[in-house]
Amino acid sequence: MKTMITLGIAGLLVASMAFGSAVNLIEDYRNAGAGPFSQSEGRSAWIQQHQSSDGGDARSCSSCHGTDLTQPGRHIKTGKPIEPMAPSVNPARLTDPKKVEKWFRRNCRWTLGRECSPQEKGDFIRYISKP
Ligand code: HEC
Numbered sequence: 001m002k003t004m005i006t007l008g009i010a011g012l013l014v015a016s017m018a019f020g021s022a023v024n025l026i027e028d029y030r031n032a033g034a035g036p037f038s039q040s041e042g043r044s045a046w047i048q049q050h051q052s053s054d055g056g057d058a059r060s061c062s063s064c065h066g067t068d069l070t071q072p073g074r075h076i077k078t079g080k081p082i083e084p085m086a087p088s089v090n091p092a093r094l095t096d097p098k099k100v101e102k103w104f105r106r107n108c109r110w111t112l113g114r115e116c117s118p119q120e121k122g123d124f125i126r127y128i129s130k131p
Pocket of ligand 1: 065075096103104108
């Protein structure tokens with residue numbers, strides 16, 4: 001009985017931590033004046049094609065991550081597989097705010113040629129969190 005309770009509490013803690021970090025980021029973006037956030041805006045931004053400044057093929061988030069976030073993606077430059085983005089199948093996703101911000105910075109620069117705004121990042125998180 002005691003073990004069950006301990007396990008239950010541990011489970012809750014893990015769940016709230018995992019859920020908590022995406023929520024913290026959303027909170028940060030709200031504090032930056034953004035919101036409300038929209039899953040459908042996130043979805044359209046995800047597949048939006050951007051012309052690259054170096055004359056290469058147009059690029060989008062889906063170029064590497066695909067459009068079915070429960071499936072693995074493939075890095076368009078290196079060909080390396082990328083684990084699924086959806087937290088429902090890959091619980092490590094969106095749990096580490098530093099990692100999320102680092103990759104937003106890198107991927108937005110590469111894909112859009114600039115950093116994403118807090119509004120765009122919040123919309124992406126809503127979209128990635130859902131499937
Ligand atoms: C050139 C390939 C590529 C493109 C295009 C790309 N990504 Fe990524 N993305 C990666 C790689 C590689 C990682 C890190 C490896 C991993 O986490 O599996 C990553 C990781 C991430 C993460 C970290 C998630 C987490 O919690 O682990 C987020 C968020 C993300 N990308 C969002 C985006 C968004 C938004 C776009 C479009 C603006 C985008 N990516 C476009 C390759 C790409």
